[in-house]
Amino acid sequence: MGAARTSTRRRRAVPWLVLGLWIGVLALASPFAAKLSDVQRDRAVDYLPASADSTQVAKIQDQLPGGETTEMVVVYHRDGGLTAADKATAAEQIERIAGAHRLTAEPQGIPSTDGTTLMYPVASNEPGTDEEARDALVNDVRDVAKGGDGLSVDVGGEGALATDAAEIYNSLDGPLLYTTAAVVALLLILIYRSPFLWLVPLAVAGVADYLSMGVAYGLHQAFDLSVSGQSSGIMTILVFGAGTDYALLLVARYREELRRVERPYDAMAAALRGCGPAVLASSGTVAAGLLCLLAADLNSSRGMGPAGTVGVLCALAAMLTLLPALLVLFGRRVFWPLVPRYGSTPKARRSLFAAMGSSAGRRPRTVLAGGAVLLGVLALGALNLPGSLKQEDSFTSKPEAVAAMETLAAAYPERGTQPLTVITPTGHADATLAEIEDTRGVDSAERGRSGDGWTEITVLAASAPQSAGETATIEALRDTLDGSYVGGPSAEQLDLKDTNARDRLIVVPLVLVSVLLILIALLRSLVAPLLLVAAVVAVWGAALGIGGLVFGPVFGFEGTDPGLGLLSFVFLVALGVDYGIFLMHRMREESLNGAEPVPAALTALRTTGGVIASAGLVLAATFAVLASMPMVQLVQLGFVIAVGVLLDTFLVRTYLVTSASVALRRKVWWPGALSREPEPAVQPKAPQPVGASAQ
Template structure:
């Protein structure tokens, strides 16, 4: 027989009027509110100051132990200062380069060398083999920071003044300048869109005026506190921040703080509806919310901290920064919101104030869902699992080999157009060579070996920028050779050439040759990302399992919950593998995307199961497991669904930043959260628990 959903709990007796003790109960919430207002006023500006301590230099986020990283360190010995190349290219509009075009380009190149931040002599103007284009390289100081964007813009303006030619500016410095422009919206646009979307959803769902504003205010206070802490740590070199980490921190804090705030406010509303006064309701709601909110924060925080095991610096940077943000979200949800709701009481829900009728806020839609679970539990969980498994079967199709430069941005960028122009007339790796560092006594042998590698267009010794100077030799007796590749530096063909190049130069006895440069860095990053996924994903699951075992006092239930969110993650990857190339036009994903998606989805997906199962365990004590899961589903269905929609919308806001990496993360997390919320937590888990009955809590014994 199906188990019917149990009736709502009877109303509690109304509390006595506050009196003198009520005035004392008023003091603590007021003090907490004043403390948070003071913190918000003092720390609020830091939400817009992380850019001051951020770096978007890709070289700072290389794998620690990779060969290309060692080359990047050795490269500093060949220069008096670290530089970034800017590659200028002019294509003749008349079809062939003539003397007038060559002269005008030479003047523009000389002027570009005088741009503030430019260093050293420029390369000579090099004609293309087809005679239709010219190329030259200007070096910019690598420590320019935000001024790199200004310098690149000035060089673009100068290059564009050459008559009779189509001009472009490519190379690492140009890409960095475009990245800086893309990340310029992190502080204002992203935050504004995220908060606006969350506020709109809360207003529509709760049909209350004050409550959404209070929840949003709590999230803003949490973000300000997190940004202030991260700012101080980054300023002293304890953590590293870039635009990517900065954006993910904002989204994580806003999404988590809103979710935790919704869970607490729903429990507060239940207690008001049960007849308690605002202070008793706030106290009881806090007591019953501390465990699930703290456990949720712990799972997400631990999942992020596991990123410290990564060999990629940007992954390690997100770990502690994200964990700090989650801790601030938990703190705000369990202190600011209880305090302000205790002071506001039923007015927070105006105009839909809860009545003291004991209804507990149960929603008729979720009552019907609970009835369905009670009637057909086995069919529901098997059917849901089958749908997820079918989607998961497509997950191996997701290509995580890396995003080519032409797809790095989701909007048109000058550096991308310039790279296409450059590749049309010169070897694809022009201006961005593979860098070989070797013993100077074996330079000729290494040069000969490298020149024979298929895919290498030319090999030249590094002379410090002067075309006729001798090769630069360091005090350690090392020489640098620049190998121009035939294919674009970010292409699969270039990465394959790097592998062959390494094999060839490593075989030169006594040379101790190493290969670095942009293409080698991309190859090493892919290898490291695969290693990170193999190491970090199991550790994240073990951490989550440990928290769930302690929370639910069970072994079987945590294993089932972790398995369901892992299956949901694979299903999300399967959907992404289908929509990325065919809907969004992404040929591949960044190597870190599957790992970030796993950490976010598994940790955040478990959140909703934690919210559900802690309530089920609470109800099971009085009603038994099968009735308890139906009662828990009915009581938490509305708030968890609202939280899932809010979190999905928050991550979707990342799409306003025109970077493919963030757009891919936005889709994976948003879709995965909705899948967890609407299918896994609503049908799969309740139906599975209902089917298992008391066995769910093994090895503990609880009634069916």
Template sequence: MRTLSAAFRSRRSSWLVLALTALAVALLFALLPAGKSDSFPASGLPSSAESARVTKLLKSFPSADTTVGIVVFDRGDRALTDADKQAVASRAADLADLSTVPQAVRPQFSDDGTAAILAVPLSSRTVQDDVAKAATSLRSAASSGLPDGLTAQLTGPVGFQDDIANSFAGADFRLLLVTVLVVAVLLIVTYRSPVLWIVPLAVVGAADGLAGVVVKALAEPFGLTVDASISGILSVLVFGAGTNYALLLVARYREELTRTDDRFRAMRTAYSSAGPAIAASGGTVALSLITLLAASLSNNRALGFACAVGVVIAILFALVALPAALVVCGRGLFWPFVPRRAASVGAEGGAGASSEAGDTGDTSDTGDTGDTGDTSLTEAEARGFWAGLGRRVARRPVAVSVAAVAGLAILSLGLSGYAVGLSQTAQLLGDPASVTAQKVIDRSFSAGLTSQTTVLAPTSAAGRAVDIAKATKGVESATAGETHAGRTSIAVSLSAEPESDAAFASIDRLRSAYSDAGGTVATTLVGGTDATALDTQNAAKHDQDLVIPIILAIVFAVLAVLLRSLVAPVLLIASVLATFFASLGASTFLFTHLLGFPALDSNVTLFAFLFLVALGVDYNIFLTTRAREERDRHGTREGMIRALASTGAVITSAGILLAAVFAVLGVLPVVALTQIGVIVCIGVLLDTLVVRTVLVPALVFLTGDRFWWPTRVRRSEHVATAR
């Protein structure tokens, strides 16, 4: 880092860095091909999954290019009138004109007389090309000329697909707008300057824009699909992580400006000190994210790839563009609280004028003796809140550790309500038409009426396969259909709500029944929407079990190399895991008792763990690398107090900002993104306000020099500590 810091040794070299950065960004924007982005997430199942095999085989069937839009008519809980029934019949004629199988569009009335449905077969290729147009045509034809009080709502595959696409419509812009506003406000509050916040926000904003372009350009060659949800998480992560790195560098730069009149020397010292921590913490996040390439779900691989690229770009901008921009702008950027060297405080002319003269010159000194920096605490730091907190924790480390661990354990009790798997109607916030229509079907018809469960059986055993399906608990009906290439499709209707635990149990029983039957029928495959959702949930569990240990191993290795210790990584990882379980428990309680979410989405646990552990390590690195630096002069105990005094404010600011940025995910009406945002928000706040500020220092005070084992602590450090 000392070599790289030479790029900021003068105004001329700093302007050159900015110019080269701008040129590189412009060339990338101009030359990289425009990538594609899907409007809604795909399942991303591996080809070995049973439902994926069914989907592949069905593509060769005559009716492969068929999907269905289901229109539900109702008056709430009131019975349909004769006029209503006549209107439904009239709407059936108009909807039949839109269908690929007009004769199949026939009204079906519920036994209780409160609802009617029309199933409209459509070309799946046409729907896929423009789902919004297909859904709008169905809604328009269904709602035209209805009697007052009678409503028509679209559900089924087409309805849900359109509502999911609408949930992500404009997602990039909404997330970007809210994120920028949140970051801007928090930076203004943090810096207490009407000017300074503009520079880091502009740098991070440029990083976010470039990350989106680079990710979309590279995703297609790697066989990955970046959907709207991945783009949203990418922006949030780049802004959150990039702003964190900016806060750390600016804080250290500001600190050094109080020790020297030469802002270029101050930046070189800050860069040499904070740069390794930024590179190590960002590298840990990127390496943790890249582990998702080992996942079985393709959307998990796409998320890991996209976010890893985004973090790397954020690091580059934080270590290249930001320091150059800061020194070019000069000390006035911090107005009205301009940092001065202590000797210059209060001076009018004299020393103060000398300071300004030094700042405007084209510094070209070659001596680097001052670049190591004077890490003495300022009077404000020595008497400040964080130094006082550190000394209070040092006096009672056992009591503080027990209290902090007990608090985290209490929050973890919320895990007693932990459950995974959301039904189809529970995946979107609010009341989109597809969800409210499905609720009408659940009330007046079979809950599984709108789901598509398809069984592919050997034609020679099709009759037996139908009988086995009808005899399986949870199956309402089974009807043999088309035959192709030695297999017969069987349309199966389940009694449970689509993608619910009951539907998954029915799929498992059906698969087990065929497997246990033996003979030719044992090769029967079960697919369809419920089977796909079940296989996706199982694949997510597999990915979670595979990726989490790899992430922990990476974090341990990075901490061990950076801190040159084997004890410190174990304690730091234990603290991060405690934070994760506490935040997951608190969030589960919140979801269950306040927000009404029955369970977590299948990928939420993995993503929350990834972001919390990887980003939580950032704060570990920021604190402990500074503690190690201070330890070399003052010993382990005093070194940690000084590290907390120096970094406590910036870590707290960074944590609050990161928590707020992830909470922004809640602006989208998608339960999974809201859950990720809430869990990470709570976890980062716990990590920042409890774990990093009191628990980790208490653990260091308890273990003493053993915290750095096997690194030997020099005798002079013990002497410094004893004093």
């Protein structure tokens, strides 16, 4: 009796203890979570390659007198041609801007040849180099530069574009969180068909998201972790998407155990023993894949790795501790009206996944070949992806800076309107200036600030921004100017493209090796991990191909984000393997319990198919939220990952992996013990009657 009372007290105390610990953790994390938005930075240097020329330019500019220069272009335009009054208005407004702010040089108006446009380059390095000071300067200029009566006035240039981008990124946090939570809530209501149950995992995901914000802030303070609008948004998506996936798997197994085990505490313990290894391995693959981004040279990619890992691990901790505690405290009634009674059996019904498994089991090689051909054909669409995304094409709407750039491109088609910046040692500044002026493709060059041993030179190319001619000029300057750095918006875009290509060669193999090692350790096999990794790579190619078919023709995007290939690969491989782990772990469990290979594969699909489908829908929906954001980079990333997850959920896991497992039979577990045929049981010899040998 004493042991029974002790066991009962433990069952009652443990969930309350876990809940109390989480309250304490949140109390500690709360002051830090609220500060994460304060350290979020979306300057160019926070996204640029760490070793590139353009990054060095941005860093050295911070050290020059006045700090980083904010460069703008004030664009005056009238369709029928500027009048004398328009020009007078422009001159008066520019004079007011120059009087109110410390500019690096007196702005000079540059008229277009057709007389419709007048542009004034404006640059300032007055005190205050942070984003708030830059945004205040840009907004002050916009307050002064006003048009009317047919005269349009737009403020563009690098500084204005950065301000518009920062405004969009800063506006993402609230809508992204609320939209993601609403999408997850709706799907959980449909999946659970319960007025209460959906609230529990959703609330736990919200707790995990809040904790991840506090941890991310702590990492920023301790290790100078770069936090950008992109990485912060992806962290939230991962917390809700991956965390809800873990919750779905755990709740499904818990419901199953409640029918076999009387007490909720014991049922939860059995559920954690059953699905815990799969959830741990799943989160391990995601974390390992994301941490591989630390090897990237691109700042935005490298910062996203730890931020995403924090989100996944916080979701894992919450779903394996807080969620079980709450479910045990609420008891069976949380499932109302579909309460799993002890000793009951679920209604036997022909499920979709049982039917899919049967078709895969009858003709596994045919299904496998057909699916492989389909994925291969879809992957060919990647050849139709538009070229690299230009800065002015990075927004789904048209902010003022983009409108200014479009006006400049139409009015000055044969000349540069966006300056390049050359940083050179002060002792060689005169010689460098002469070399720049002699470089083919340079329209003009002007010496700027000097300080701390460096001199800034502003260069205008003869070709339009981000054109082939301007790219050739940038490359020529970098080849010619030894010891100098060439930066500016166009140089930054060029560095982004080149660095993403380099990062793919390094990060992709690291991701594949990391995921393979985790799968080998979990599944005790080489064939099964190779099968799962090949499947998710095929899904990635097909998802990119679908993107190529719709980005230009349907969405009207003018380019593709250079980082799309790498980031979508990391997320799809790491997240896609999750579902393979859920399926193959259950298949292995059935095999260890004595099931033959084919029944084990079909049973695993039948028992996990619904959970995997639900998890896939939730994860795809959370990433699809990014497609509603006003940044083309986020839309493209969200679309490719969402499509890839759906392909993985409803084609690869259900049909192709199951078909391959049926076709390979025991070989799928090679070289583990499950790959060998069990030895036939030895039949005991019948006892001979006494004295039989004497007859």
